Structure formats: C-alpha cells, structure tokens
Amino acid sequence: MEIKKTAMAGTLESSDIQIMLSQGSNGLEFDLVSDVAKQFGKAIQATITDVLNTYDIHDAKVKVVDKGALDMVVKARAITVVQRALDMADEPDWKVI
Amino acid sequence: MNIFLKGQSTDLSAVLLQREKRSHYQNQLEQRYPNKVVISFKLNIPGPIKNNDYLARIFQTGWRVLLSQLTGQVIEHSRMENALTTGPEAFLVVAGDLSQLKQLTIKFEDDFPLGRLFDVDLMAGKDEKYQLSRQDLGFAPRTCLICDQEAKSCIKAQRHSLMDAYQVINGLYANYYQENFYLFNWGKATVINAALAALLDEVTVTPKPGLVDPASNGAHQDMTAFTFIDSSLALRPYFVRAFELGQNFQGMDLTILFEQVRQAGIRAEQAMYLATKGVNTHKGLIFSLGIMVAALAQVTKNGPSRADRLRQIIQAMTANLLTVDLQKGLANQEDLTAGQQQYQRYQLTGIRGEAAQAFPMVFELALPFLGQASGSDNQRYLDTLMLIAGQLADSTLIKRAGSPAILAKMQAWSAEYFALGGSQRESGRTFLANLDQDFIKRNLSLGGAADTLVLTIFLARLQGVV
Numbered sequence: 084m085e086i087k088k089t090a091m092a093g094t095l096e097s098s099d100i101q102i103m104l105s106q107g108s109n110g111l112e113f114d115l116v117s118d119v120a121k122q123f124g125k126a127i128q129a130t131i132t133d134v135l136n137t138y139d140i141h142d143a144k145v146k147v148v149d150k151g152a153l154d155m156v157v158k159a160r161a162i163t164v165v166q167r168a169l170d171m172a173d174e175p176d177w178k179v180i
Numbered sequence: 181m182n183i184f185l186k187g188q189s190t191d192l193s194a195v196l197l198q199r200e201k202r203s204h205y206q207n208q209l210e211q212r213y214p215n216k217v218v219i220s221f222k223l224n225i226p227g228p229i230k231n232n233d234y235l236a237r238i239f240q241t242g243w244r245v246l247l248s249q250l251t252g253q254v255i256e257h258s259r260m261e262n263a264l265t266t267g268p269e270a271f272l273v274v275a276g277d278l279s280q281l282k283q284l285t286i287k288f289e290d291d292f293p294l295g296r297l298f299d300v301d302l303m304a305g306k307d308e309k310y311q312l313s314r315q316d317l318g319f320a321p322r323t324c325l326i327c328d329q330e331a332k333s334c335i336k337a338q339r340h341s342l343m344d345a346y347q348v349i350n351g352l353y354a355n356y357y358q359e360n361f362y363l364f365n366w367g368k369a370t371v372i373n374a375a376l377a378a379l380l381d382e383v384t385v386t387p388k389p390g391l392v393d394p395a396s397n398g399a400h401q402d403m404t405a406f407t408f409i410d411s412s413l414a415l416r417p418y419f420v421r422a423f424e425l426g427q428n429f430q431g432m433d434l435t436i437l438f439e440q441v442r443q444a445g446i447r448a449e450q451a452m453y454l455a456t457k458g459v460n461t462h463k464g465l466i467f468s469l470g471i472m473v474a475a476l477a478q479v480t481k482n483g484p485s486r487a488d489r490l491r492q493i494i495q496a497m498t499a500n501l502l503t504v505d506l507q508k509g510l511a512n513q514e515d516l517t518a519g520q521q522q523y524q525r526y527q528l529t530g531i532r533g534e535a536a537q538a539f540p541m542v543f544e545l546a547l548p549f550l551g552q553a554s555g556s557d558n559q560r561y562l563d564t565l566m567l568i569a570g571q572l573a574d575s576t577l578i579k580r581a582g583s584p585a586i587l588a589k590m591q592a593w594s595a596e597y598f599a600l601g602g603s604q605r606e607s608g609r610t611f612l613a614n615l616d617q618d619f620i621k622r623n624l625s626l627g628g629a630a631d632t633l634v635l636t637i638f639l640a641r642l643q644g645v646v
Contacts, residue, residue: 092200093196093199093200094199094200094202094203095203095311096199096202096203096220096299096301097224097299097301097322097332098224098335099196099199118321118332119332119333119336122333122336122337123336150332151331151332151333151335151336152336153335153336153338155192156192156196159192159193159196160196163196
C-alpha cells in the first residue's frame with residue numbers, strides 16, 4: 084500500500100508515543116527517540132513494523148518519539164497513524180473541541 | 181478502604197483519543213498565548229476506573245494545592261473538565277519562566293503526598309526547550325508508585341499488577357484524607373478565605389434546626405442570614421491578625437500565643453457587635469476559629485505539617501484554659517458566660533473543653549464523616565451537622581432548653597434522622613424540616629453544633645474535601 088499523506092498519531096505525554104509516518108522509498112526508515120530506547124527500542128520498532136506489514140506498507144519514513152508507552156499503546160497508535168496516512172480514517176475535527 | 185469500587189470504566193481507545201484532544205488543545209493555547217507557559221494538569225491512575233467521587237476529590241485537592249503554589253503568578257486562562265470518564269483534567273496558562281514553573285510543579289509532584297498521582301506537563305511554545313524534563317533541571321526521573329525504580333521502566337516492563345497499584349493508591353488516599361491528614365502550608369490569603377467561606381457556608385446550609393439560614397431565622401428573632409454576612413466580613417481583620425500572631429510567634433510557651441489571640445478576639449467581638457447592631461452571631465467562633473487559624477499558621481510556618489501536630493499546638497495553646505476560665509475565680513465574676521454558668525451548674529466544659537482537647541468532635545468525628553459524605557454540599561453539611569448535634573454537649577441547646585436533659589433527646593433525633601436516610605432520602609428531609617419547625621416553636625437552637633460545623637468546613641476546605 085502506498086502512503087497518501089504524512090500523518091501523525093499520539094502525543095508527547097508520559098506513557099504515550101508519537102508516531103509520524105511519511106512517504107519513503109528505501110524500506111522502513113526508523114528515527115526513534117525514547118528515554119528507554121536501550122531496553123525497549125527494538126521492541127517498539129518491531130511492534131510498529133508488524134502493524135505496517137499488516138497494511139502491506141514496506142517503504143516509509145517512521146519518526147517515533149516514545150514517552151514510555153506500553154506495547155498495546157504502541158500498537159494502537161501505529162494502527163491509527165497508518166489509517167490516517169492511508170486516508171482510511173478521518174482525523175477528528177480538533178477545532179470543535 | 182477501596183476507592184476503586186465505584187466509577188465508570190473507560191477503555192484504551194477513549195484514553196488515547198483524549199490524550200490527542202489534550203495535545204491539540206495545548207497547541208491551540210500555545211498559539212493563543214505565544215509567550216506564556218501552558219500547564220496541563222491531570223491524574224495519573226492506572227486501570228479502567230479513572231474518575232469517581234474519590235478520584236475527583238484527589239484532583240480537586242491537588243488543584244487547590246497547585247493554585248496556592250502559583251500565588252503571585254498571573255494566570256491568563258484556565259479550563260477544567262471534571263466529569264470525563266478518562267479522568268479529570270485541567271489547563272492553566274501562566275505568565276512566567278518555564279524552568280522556574282517546572283521546578284515548582286516538580287516540587288508538587290514530589291513533595292505533596294498525593295503528588296505522585298498527578299501528571300503536570302509544562303510547555304512553552306516560544307522557549308527553545310519547549311518542554312523541560314526533570315533531568316534537564318537536575319532532578320531524578322519519577323520513580324515508580326510501587327517500587328523505587330524509574331517509573332518508565334516499570335510501566336514498560338509491566339512489573340506490577342493493577343491490584344498492587346490500587347493498594348498503594350488506596351493507602352495514599354486513606355493517609356491523606358483520614359488518619360492524621362496532611363496540612364499544606366497554605367499562605368495567609370488562602371487560610372483567611374477558608375475561614376470566611378466556612379462562616380458563610382454554615383449560614384447558607386438549609387434547613388438547620390432552630391438556626392438561622394436563608395429560608396428562616398429559626399429560633400433567633402434578632403438576626404437573619406444577612407446579619408451573619410455582615411458579621412463574617414467584620415471578622416476578616418481578626419482572622420488576619422490571628423494568622424499573623426500564629427505565624428510570627430517564636431516562644432516555647434504557646435499559652436502566650438493563646439492570650440494574644442484572645443486579646444485580639446476581644447476587639448473582634450466589638451467589631452462583631454458593631455456590624456450586627458449588638459447581636460451575638462459569632463462569639464463562640466471568634467474563640468474557636470481564632471485558635472484554629474493561629475495554630476494552623478504556627479504549625480505550618482516552616483512548611484507542611486500534619487493534623488496531629490496541629491492538634492498538639494492547639495492543646496499546648498489551651499493548656500491553662502480550663503483552670504483559668506472555669507475553675508479559678510468563677511465565684512468572683514458577676515457576668516459569667518453561658519459556658520461558665522454551665523460549668524458551674526452541670527460541670528460541662530463546653531467549647532473550652534473541646535478546645536482543650538484540640539477539638540475531638542471536629543478531628544475525630546465530623547471531618548472524617550464529611551470527607552466520606554455524598555450528595556450536594558448542602559446535603560453533606562446537613563448530615564455532618566446532625567451527626568455533630570447527636571454527640572455534642574451543645575451549650576446553646578442546653579441554655580435554651582434550660583437543662584442538659586435535652587442532650588439525650590437530641591441524640592435520639594439525630595439517630596432517627598439517619599435511620600430515615602438523612603439528607604439522601606425524602607423521609608429524612610421531611611423529618612429535618614419538621615424538627616426545624618419544632619425547634620422554632622420550642623425556641624431551641626444548635627448554636628454549638630453549628631460552630632463545630634464551621635470549624636469542620638474550614639479544615640475540609642483546606643484539605644480539599646469540599
């Protein structure tokens with residue numbers, strides 16, 4: 084699948100993760116920042132890669148700022164960012180909040 | 181106790197969506213206030229229950245403490261959402277230096293006993309650092325709620341069970357609100373406001389048996405709720421003075437502090453009579469609330485303290501009270517107060533006895549009860565008043581009835597009120613309305629219980645439970 088537009092999901096709050104997904108042509112290029120990167124960097128990357136593969140995405144730039152998110156949060160944010168990048172999900176209309 | 185038995189469950193997607201909403205709202209605030217610091221303030225509670233009465237109470241308490249820490253800062257904007265199932269949250273926009281404010285909120289998270297249950301995030305759009313971490317300022321990263329390790333690594337590794345976390349949170353709650361509760365070192369303005377608000381709260385509670393409230397002047401022909409408003413405002417300088425006396429007192433002999441407050445109290449009585457055109461509205465409270473304010477200022481002058489320390493101070497201040505006021509020289513005095521007469525006649529020590537024991541009715545009975553009571557503020561206060569009335573040797577009630585035999589009756593009325601469901605049920609409310617009419621007919625009033633309620637509300641406000 085091809086990424087239609089750059090999308091973002093998640094926040095910089097503690098226990099969350101912010102993922103930005105944009106077009107790429109050189110496999111999955113990760114740029115990961117995490118306070119716990121040493122221990123969990125690989126696991127975070129693997130979880131996101133799994134989700135991207137499920138959607139048949141093999142070329143993308145993936146910018147990740149992790150604030151100590153649980154694996155289920157990483158997965159949920161990854162699914163959301165893919166759906167937004169593929170135009171499968173509308174971003175909520177933040178202005179009305 | 182388990183504070184997680186009630187409340188609507190939330191789920192991961194709702195929590196994640198709410199985080200994004202917050203983040204976007206923060207961005208909007210940063211654009212609107214480009215040179216200011218945006219503070220996001222929320223609870224950090226694991227598990228599906230993120231809001232209920234208890235958690236809302238913790239949140240309100242934290243909010244008050246945070247605001248008291250920001251005294252002197254210009255607050256440009258604030259928004260609070262209490263009722264979200266994803267947890268209560270609030271925003272503040274403050275004019276100030278990012279790193280200075282961050283230090284302040286780290287202090288809140290680390291030093292305030294419930295601070296560990298909060299997340300306080302600061303952002304400054306224009307600041308090059310944008311968001312400071314604890315480490316940037318030389319502070320250790322936050323430790324886990326359960327063990328001493330870094331919180332992030334415990335969360336990530338899911339090292340602890342939800343039940344373990346609940347146990348710790350329940351313990352923090354019980355420790356703060358029930359046993360020997362924490363006293364923040366509120367500044368003068370906050371304490372004075374709490375004292376005046378407690379006076380006004382009490383007169384507003386309706387219907388109180390025989391007492392003045394907005395609906396009726398009860399069994400008091402010479403005053404209305406308006407008289408109490410005038411009187412309350414006239415006492416402001418006195419509470420300021422009592423606070424300053426307590427804050428500045430240096431000696432070891434706290435009975436001297438008590439004497440200073442009492443001298444100020446005599447002037448306050450004159451101010452009261454002037455404001456009420458000669459009616460005694462708050463004489464008992466000038467005594468008891470004055471002691472409480474001074475003791476609170478004394479015990480928190482160097483930092484936060486605890487309820488048992490406050491009680492020790494009150495006891496030390498009033499160490500000679502019973503001997504001097506009640507036992508020595510009563511026979512020589514021509515005009516004895518109601519309390520002194522009752523000691524002479526019935527050996528009842530009244531408000532002096534309560535003060536000398538550091539207000540057991542307030543600390544041991546009324547305050548824990550009010551903290552747990554549910555319903556509107558009026559309902560919670562009515563139930564607390566009726567609880568106090570059932571147990572207190574109320575000198576106003578005895579004086580009006582002409583005999584302490586009334587106390588046994590009052591105890592029975594209180595028991596009946598609660599048996600009928602108290603303020604929560606129509607039957608309890610009807611009973612109370614009838615009791616009010618009965619008191620008015622018989623010229624009875626619960627003046628002493630009302631004073632105890634004021635002291636209770638004063639502390640409850642500072643504690644953040646109302």
